[in-house]
Amino acid sequence: MSGMTLTFCGGAGTIVDMSALLPERLAGLTTAEVAGLPLPCNGGVATVGGMFEISAGDAAEGLLIRPAGAVLHRVGAGMAAGRILVEGDVGSHAGAGMSGGLLRIAGNAGDALGGALPGLPLGMRGGLVSVGGRAGDRAAERMRRGIIVIDGPVGAYAAGFMIAGTLAAGGGCGPHPGFGMRRGTLLLGRPQDAMPIGFADGGTRDWLFLHLLRRGLEGTGSWFERAGSTRAHRFIGDLAEGGHGEILAMA
Amino acid sequence: MADMRINGVRIEDTFAEAFPMTYTRLVITADTPAWVDAATASLTGFATSVIGCGCEAAVERLLTPEETPDCRPGAAVMIFGMSSGDLAKLVVNRVGQCIMTSPGSACYAGLFEGTKRIPLGGGLRYFGDGHQISKKFGDRRFWRLPVMDGEFVCEDSVAVAKGIGGGNFLILAASHRQCLAAAEAAVAAIRPLPGVILPFPGGVVRSGSKVGSKYKALVASTNTRFCPTLQAVEPETLLTPDVEAVLELVLDGTDEAAIRAGMRAGIAAAAAGGTAAGVLAITAGNYGGKLGPHHFHLREVMA
Numbered sequence: 001m002s003g004m005t006l007t008f009c010g011g012a013g014t015i016v017d018m019s020a021l022l023p024e025r026l027a028g029l030t031t032a033e034v035a036g037l038p039l040p041c042n043g044g045v046a047t048v049g050g051m052f053e054i055s056a057g058d059a060a061e062g063l064l065i066r067p068a069g070a071v072l073h074r075v076g077a078g079m080a081a082g083r084i085l086v087e088g089d090v091g092s093h094a095g096a097g098m099s100g101g102l103l104r105i106a107g108n109a110g111d112a113l114g115g116a117l118p119g120l121p122l123g124m125r126g127g128l129v130s131v132g133g134r135a136g137d138r139a140a141e142r143m144r145r146g147i148i149v150i151d152g153p154v155g156a157y158a159a160g161f162m163i164a165g166t167l168a169a170g171g172g173c174g175p176h177p178g179f180g181m182r183r184g185t186l187l188l189g190r191p192q193d194a195m196p197i198g199f200a201d202g203g204t205r206d207w208l209f210l211h212l213l214r215r216g217l218e219g220t221g222s223w224f225e226r227a228g229s230t231r232a233h234r235f236i237g238d239l240a241e242g243g244h245g246e247i248l249a250m251a
Numbered sequence: 252m253a254d255m256r257i258n259g260v261r262i263e264d265t266f267a268e269a270f271p272m273t274y275t276r277l278v279i280t281a282d283t284p285a286w287v288d289a290a291t292a293s294l295t296g297f298a299t300s301v302i303g304c305g306c307e308a309a310v311e312r313l314l315t316p317e318e319t320p321d322c323r324p325g326a327a328v329m330i331f332g333m334s335s336g337d338l339a340k341l342v343v344n345r346v347g348q349c350i351m352t353s354p355g356s357a358c359y360a361g362l363f364e365g366t367k368r369i370p371l372g373g374g375l376r377y378f379g380d381g382h383q384i385s386k387k388f389g390d391r392r393f394w395r396l397p398v399m400d401g402e403f404v405c406e407d408s409v410a411v412a413k414g415i416g417g418g419n420f421l422i423l424a425a426s427h428r429q430c431l432a433a434a435e436a437a438v439a440a441i442r443p444l445p446g447v448i449l450p451f452p453g454g455v456v457r458s459g460s461k462v463g464s465k466y467k468a469l470v471a472s473t474n475t476r477f478c479p480t481l482q483a484v485e486p487e488t489l490l491t492p493d494v495e496a497v498l499e500l501v502l503d504g505t506d507e508a509a510i511r512a513g514m515r516a517g518i519a520a521a522a523a524g525g526t527a528a529g530v531l532a533i534t535a536g537n538y539g540g541k542l543g544p545h546h547f548h549l550r551e552v553m554a
Contacts (some may be wrong), residue, residue, distance in 0.1 A: 166386070185386070205401060206401075207402070208321050208357060208402060209395050209402065209404050211322050211323075212320055212386065212388050213386070213388055216388030216389050244382065244384070246384075
């Protein structure tokens, strides 16, 4: 990926709030200007240059982040456009409140992936998030639009209170999937052992729209792009919320 | 201009007169090519002339599964109307009655750049009675409507753009059979071309019309100057006694280049057998230049 590269060079375990480092905000800035930006870190404030080694390049072309041993929270949170590629793991709230662009995480993601930032009513509102590993709890919470695709499993309360959009987890999910779900799709790469609580059995069939999802994921190399089938078991809910959402478990 | 002949077939020194239209393109898919054919035959039915049908429509070309959004067999259909407002009503009605009803079918936009967008699934979604589902992948929004064989998947909207309707040429032949054979050859030559359709049955018109009638209620009537059976009584006949039949091909296209390419391919195919095949002349229909701004002079097209 051409563009700007940020390689973490601080101490292992350092906690950093990355929400200020978005491609659209860094676009056009020089390396020195980016280095001087303040960055919340370990309860205080540091500068980007103090935490990261910055390569020359324009973030408008993309932002490559190498976390090393840092715990990077809120990577891509609020992103509206552009591309972020993370070569490693990220902390919580990655892609939270995102409204556009591409966030690609090669490793694992923490809790609240694509969810809502604290105090805000909506989660992700657009764009594409791709995770090569697993994700934590409450992925896609209050998600409104967009696609999140995770090659591994997700934790508890996946797609909780989802309003719309698509969360596709190749490795299945933890307990309470779709809790409070209104609409939207939680696609699971493996059959569900039991009927999700609050959901009704909608039967098994081939779903034509999954071809469209697959086309939408072209180039991500994600598990669903590689999946050959569109046959899935559908569960409709969360009926306790009067929801019309769906959990699709690949048959 | 000097006389022009192709294989002995006279190319008349005249022009086809065409006019601006608005068009859109849909991609229809189904489980098998046979069901694509069933759906598109219904969608493009009763859509030969904008005057009597409100729109003109036909299959532009068949699509392989690799070319369609849902990896199934499909077809690109072009629909022409007089305005985007007309098309908005006609297209959503036709898709609702002819595609949504057809087993296994789906409907997608085939045109993304244009003057505006008109609704497809966005106008049909309420048929889902609250169970419709919207999915947005990238920049494209789709609707999933629950129907008795599963789900009808339909793109939210499609673009409309400015096109051209009424490109045409007429084949004058020594017998009906020979005229029909030449017309069939012309249709076969035009159909593979992109951006152009032949909206009439089999791509051919046998009842060309003129403006006006002796009956006040009619705005158009049979084109007496090209009716072989009226040669003896029509003082303005454009036929010679050796002409026994005339057939017309009407072309709608995305732009002048598409119409011109279609006419050129069609005329060349019709005249390929020459006078030996009974084709005597190729001419075109116009209204003296008063109807439309697009004039396709046959000899320029075939030069």
